[in-house]
Amino acid sequence: MCQAVLVDLIHGCCPAQLDRSASDQVFLLCGKKEGNSPDRFLSSCGIVRILDSGSIAECLIRFKLTVDQLDLSSVRVLTTPLGREVLGRYQDQLFTAVYTFEYRVTSVDRTCPSCSGSDHTDSPVDLVRDDVSTFLQQLPGAGDVILLKSTLIPDCFGHGFSARHGGVSSIPSLSSLNLFSSSRRRDSRAVVTENRRRLALCAGFRPDSLRLVKVNHGSNVWVMGKPEPESYDGIVTNQPRVVLAAPGADCMPILFADPGSKVIGAAHAGWKGTLMGVAMATVEAMVTEFGCKVSDIVVAVGPSVGACCFTWDRKEALKFINIHPDCVPDPESARPHVNIRLANRVLLQRGGILPHHIHDDMTTDRSCVTPCTSCHPELFFSHVRDGPNFGTQLGFLWIKDSRKKAWTLNTA
Numbered sequence: 311m312c313q314a315v316l317v318d319l320i321h322g323c324c325p326a327q328l329d330r331s332a333s334d335q336v337f338l339l340c341g342k343k344e345g346n347s348p349d350r351f352l353s354s355c356g357i358v359r360i361l362d363s364g365s366i367a368e369c370l371i372r373f374k375l376t377v378d379q380l381d382l383s384s385v386r387v388l389t390t391p392l393g394r395e396v397l398g399r400y401q402d403q404l405f406t407a408v409y410t411f412e413y414r415v416t417s418v419d420r421t422c423p424s425c426s427g428s429d430h431t432d433s434p435v436d437l438v439r440d441d442v443s444t445f446l447q448q449l450p451g452a453g454d455v456i457l458l459k460s461t462l463i464p465d466c467f468g469h470g471f472s473a474r475h476g477g478v479s480s481i482p483s484l485s486s487l488n489l490f491s492s493s494r495r496r497d498s499r500a501v502v503t504e505n506r507r508r509l510a511l512c513a514g515f516r517p518d519s520l521r522l523v524k525v526n527h528g529s530n531v532w533v534m535g536k537p538e539p540e541s542y543d544g545i546v547t548n549q550p551r552v553v554l555a556a557p558g559a560d561c562m563p564i565l566f567a568d569p570g571s572k573v574i575g576a577a578h579a580g581w582k583g584t585l586m587g588v589a590m591a592t593v594e595a596m597v598t599e600f601g602c603k604v605s606d607i608v609v610a611v612g613p614s615v616g617a618c619c620f621t622w623d624r625k626e627a628l629k630f631i632n633i634h635p636d637c638v639p640d641p642e643s644a645r646p647h648v649n650i651r652l653a654n655r656v657l658l659q660r661g662g663i664l665p666h667h668i669h670d671d672m673t674t675d676r677s678c679v680t681p682c683t684s685c686h687p688e689l690f691f692s693h694v695r696d697g698p699n700f701g702t703q704l705g706f707l708w709i710k711d712s713r714k715k716a717w718t719l720n721t722a
Contacts, residue, residue, distance in 0.1 A: 313384035314377050320366065321393030322418035328388060335380060337361055337373055367441040370400050377409075378481050378496055386412045399438040403500045407493035439500075446504040451476045452486035455512040456689070458679045460610035462669040464569050468553075469707040470513050471563060471612035471679055473689045477505040483699045488691070490522075490557050490702035497701075515553045515708055521545065522555045522704070525578050529586040531595040543583050544592035546575040548600050550711040555704045559691040560615035560683050562654065563705025566592055567610075568602040574707050581622065581650055585629055589654045590661040604662035611670040612705040613690050616682035617649035620694060633657060651680065 312333040317325050320341045330336060336358040359376060361369040377385070389397060394415050401411055455476030463469050477487030484497050489509065491502040503517075510517040521534070526541035534547035545554050546566070554576035556563040561580035568574075575592040577583070589609075596602040617639065621627075627646040630637035633653045638646050651670050659665055671680040683690040683703075691701035 311384065312380075312382060313386055314373075314380070314382050316373065316385060316387045316389075316397075318387065318389035318393040318397065321390045321396065323389050323393060323416060325388075334386075335359070335377075335382065337376075339366075339369055339373070341366060341369060365441055365445060366396070366400060367404075367438075367445045370397075370404055371442075371445060374404055374498075375480055383409050384412075385409055386414065388414050388416065390418050391415055396438070399435055400442070403438060403442045404498045406491070406495060406498055408496050442500045443504065446478055446500060447507070449478045449504075451478060451508060455487060455508055457513060458613065460565070460669045460679045461676050462608050462610055462667070463565065463567050463707070466569060466572070466710055466712075467567050467574065467707055468514060468710055469565055469567075469610070469705075471558075471610075471705045472509055472703045473613075474691055474701060474703070475689075476508055476512070477501075478508075479505060479701065481699070483691075483696045484701040487703075488701035489704045495699060509704070509706075510553075513706070515706075516551075519551055519708070520553045520555055520706065522557065523576060523578050525557065527580055527582040529583060529588040529591045531575075531577075531588075531591050533595055533599045543579070543588045544575060544577040544595065546573065546592060546595045546599065548573045548709070550709040553706050553708040555706040557702045557704055558612055558614055558683070559700050559702045560620070560693045562614040562651065563612040563703065564589055564592070564654070565610045565612070565705050565707045566596060566607055567707065568596060568600075568607050570606050571596075571600055571602045572709050573600045573602050574709055576705060576707055579650070579654055581620075581626070581630075581648065584650050584653050584657075585633075587657060589658055593658070593661055593663065605664055605667075607663060608667045609658060609663055609669065610705075611651060611654065611668070611680045613679070613681050613683050613703060614651060615684050615692065615694050616651065616671065617647045619682055619684035619692075620648050620650065621645040622648050 315334045315336045318339045340362040342364050363369045394413050453475035456473040457470035459470050474487050479486050479488040479497050481496050487505050488497050491499045507517045523545050524541045530542040531544035532542045556576040556578040564577045566575035573596050577588050577592045579588050627648050630648050630653050634656045637649045637653045640646050683692040684695045693700045
């Protein structure tokens with residue numbers, strides 16, 4: 311099996327100890343340390359790639375970029391005890407469970423002038439995180455961050471729906487503003503954190519104020535201030551400056567706002583959450599916990615898959631007929647199309663939300679905020695279109711604090 315082999319010259323490992331197969335892709339981690347020139351080892355190692363950038367973070371990010379381009383997921387690391395400790399911390403920042411790492415730890419070869427006398431003594435977690443963050447912030451974004459905004463939500467709130475441009479994710483299906491990190495995807499926490507920082511900078515909120523729902527594809531709603539559940543698909547608050555967010559990549563990010571009571575909510579509604587009533591559960595939490603009136607609440611539905619592109623197992627699809635027959639335009643099909651947007655509108659209106667207080671694809675007098683994610687690969691991520699390695703957009707909303715000046719974010 312082809313794998314990537316990383317030889318750690320920085321921390322004193324000698325390539326002469328390398329045992330490789332013909333199919334292995336070999337990388338020499340050299341950095342800029344004087345005496346770490348790999349030239350004398352190239353003939354013995356065969357074809358290798360040299361990682362000689364200024365910082366360990368830059369070297370390893372470039373290493374990961376090449377590994378992803380080669381579609382490799384198995385990495386063998388030849389290093390020393392100190393290197394094992396340091397590189398393990400970088401691994402936590404830059405890689406996910408998609409990758410498997412095997413460390414082969416050897417002693418420093420004191421007879422080799424290029425490998426002995428390493429001046430790296432320690433690399434605490436915070437220093438590693440800062441090293442990675444500093445380099446990622448210097449990377450150019452792939453275009454500008456694009457935000458869709460609903461004219462239904464008044465200016466006393468900040469909000470938006472993200473698209474896929476303006477981030478640093480390099481894998482094609484995640485490029486470039488992927489805003490969700492998963493153990494099943496190749497984008498690391500560090501990359502997603504940088505993408506969220508760039509989103510926050512564009513939208514005007516502090517990155518550390520972002521609170522993302524912990525999706526379980528149900529109808530649980532967390533009321534901020536109460537104990538936080540392990541998972542939930544809706545969240546509500548009356549606290550200013552806290553940014554509520556819901557993910558979407560075909561599933562709907564739905565934003566709720568009561569301008570009079572200054573209460574907000576965000577929900578993630580896929581087909582399961584729609585059937586379980588997550589949208590109205592969020593509304594009911596606003597009413598019950600904060601005294602909102604249903605007739606005052608406005609709702610904006612973000613980019614999501616349209617009935618044009620979403621087909622589903624017939625047994626599950628036909629459940630939407632119970633909401634409204636128009637939710638399944640071709641019920642006789644083996645895999646009927648399903649209109650989950652219409653289903654949520656119907657359920658919201660039945661619950662008392664006024665029809666003109668819902669901004670979705672049926673709204674004709676406002677600019678569109680609910681395009682089909684599957685139909686627009688140049689703008690949005692889509693699970694339906696891209697398969698399991700899909701990226702994620704966000705819908706986000708916060709209550710502006712009129713007593714405070716706008717947040718000034720660090721652009722460095």
